[in-house]
Amino acid sequence: MSPTTQSIWADLTQIRAQAPLVHNITNFVVMNNTANALLALGASPAMVHAPEEVEDFVSISSSLVVNIGTLDDHFVTGMTLAMRRAKELGKPIVFDPVGVGATAYRNQVSQDLLTLATPTVIRGNASEIMALAGLNAQTKGVDSLFGSDAALDAARRLSSVWGCVVVISGATDYIVLGDQVASVANGHSLMTKVTGMGCTATALTGAFAAVNTNYFQAATHAMAVMGIAGELAAEKKLAPGSLQVNFLDALYTLTESEIDDRLKLTWS
Amino acid sequence: MSPTTQSIWADLTQIRAQAPLVHNITNFVVMNNTANALLALGASPAMVHAPEEVEDFVSISSSLVVNIGTLDDHFVTGMTLAMRRAKELGKPIVFDPVGVGATAYRNQVSQDLLTLATPTVIRGNASEIMALAGLNAQTKGVDSLFGSDAALDAARRLSSVWGCVVVISGATDYIVLGDQVASVANGHSLMTKVTGMGCTATALTGAFAAVNTNYFQAATHAMAVMGIAGELAAEKKLAPGSLQVNFLDALYTLTESEIDDRLKLTWS
């Protein structure tokens, strides 16, 4: 096994052993499948957004995942309280700016949340990362119009402004922290035909960040595991209904050899 | 290939090529599976309901789907703003009056939305179409107590009052515009054992209406594709968990021959 495989495997083993509680404030579309992906990975997910309880819940959780997919004002209140509390307690925050760039509201909320409590990791597609970095990226709703490499400069800028890890998802995923860039070329194009696979990548990053405080590494490991499970699933059957099922199965049964055999990870 | 098959195939090809952005304001139960059905068909779905952004989002979308399944006041505000904006911009609106007839609230909201901005297409089961037409149809929650043919007069009345296409789903689907009626006898009874298949038909209609401005045709094509994909899925395995998976797979892999071999469509 390569040292990187061993390092991914160490994280995964710890997730499976400890089942860290991952607190999600996420969108309605993906609540079910991200909860299932976290369970299949070995973590313990909870979806809690009420202003009355998010602070209490953050305090018992190992990490916080915030996703603005089906944004509305009521959820923003919960996100605000939860992120502030996570920051006070030093718990990792993973932020997914779904659809940022598509509306002024999404842009404003994203900026407000970043300013309030800088996330540990930001994960988005190329359009989202470019929009968040203040570049006038065009978006197509929640889908990207660009390849992930087009957003590398934006990711570097975001990472340096906010001092956090930035992940660009795409055919190749880039994980950026300051001058460091890792790239993961795992995954399968069919994954874009299943809703919420990006959101799932964000949620899994929350689980890895719960067990590995080297967050650059944690995010990279999450993207590798995500991509490899996606490949395994796509090879079972090239159709999106089956992919969703087979992806969860692959996550649950993932072995160290499967990781080692398939890993396409470059640190630079 | 029959001319009708060719016409359906032309729409489907255009959806797959253009991936039109379909803006959904829909219920919590089906957000995930209607997003997946739209993706499997080839469209680009987004679920956006916040009053702060629905107008912006309508303006970048190709069509708007409004579904009152898990209705509440907050969503009604979003629906109102979105439908008004879609009307101003001349974008097609597909409306699904889930459970209308079951409560006074659902009746009131449906009438208010129709009056505010007449949809391009209304799709419901027989009970819903009858209730919406002001007939005192009994409903059983969100399920119909009638065969689809029982609602034909109600559909004609609705279509003539509002000047829009009306679709009645059932063992046979009827698509009505003024004096024109098309009927689609595809589909499988097992589809009623999977939640949100009606909502999925509505969402797919949104995708067809995004590429075909003959909305009577667009709605008919959507019901044909829905029914044929359902048949293909039911023939794989006669059980509802599998049906949901196989339905998405069938939508994604659907070929022109499969449509031509199975199509049971009558224009009259």
Added chain:
Amino acid sequence: MSPTTQSIWADLTQIRAQAPLVHNITNFVVMNNTANALLALGASPAMVHAPEEVEDFVSISSSLVVNIGTLDDHFVTGMTLAMRRAKELGKPIVFDPVGVGATAYRNQVSQDLLTLATPTVIRGNASEIMALAGLNAQTKGVDSLFGSDAALDAARRLSSVWGCVVVISGATDYIVLGDQVASVANGHSLMTKVTGMGCTATALTGAFAAVNTNYFQAATHAMAVMGIAGELAAEKKLAPGSLQVNFLDALYTLTESEIDDRLKLTWS
């Protein structure tokens, strides 16, 4: 067939024949899969939470299921109105205190709802039942830290204070009413790796309570059917994505012999 099998089968046959309308006010994570589980069982589910209509909806439903998974204030208003109305009309209420014990808010809302309108059946995991009984049980988010037998005293106390059936889910499920205890040792540990299987058990209990006014029996039958369908699914494939699909298939196709062959139910 054993008398117990016959009694379970009688309920199941009635559910399939009558398709009772089960009104759910439940959490966003599980709305889709609990609706699908109720459909696969043979019931007619509806998810309705708006304060404007829950009372009307309760009055046309056969039972009410209230689940506090993704609790917030707006839903609490709907739950309050619905439970009060169900009580007035003598309709069975099944209550699932998801995550109670994890936050003060959850504890308060649960106590308020119990006081307002005692449920017919309360179903939770061991941590939840202990927390609800006022024991200082530790929870881990929405997962239990205890085996189900650890909560037997708490269940007896809850049952005697509120005069209702209390179900503790776990490797062995306990169903408690006063001095009576039934235990069901069916099920499979993989079920804990699929989100919302507990919520599904609660929803199925709503369907059984709709056709059997011996609620102790109804709850026991629901847990038996749940466990057996879970076993059948786990035996098809030992992976969580497949389990969810195969569970729905097994529920839908469940036969009297499958129940009789597998039932591990003890009345004491």
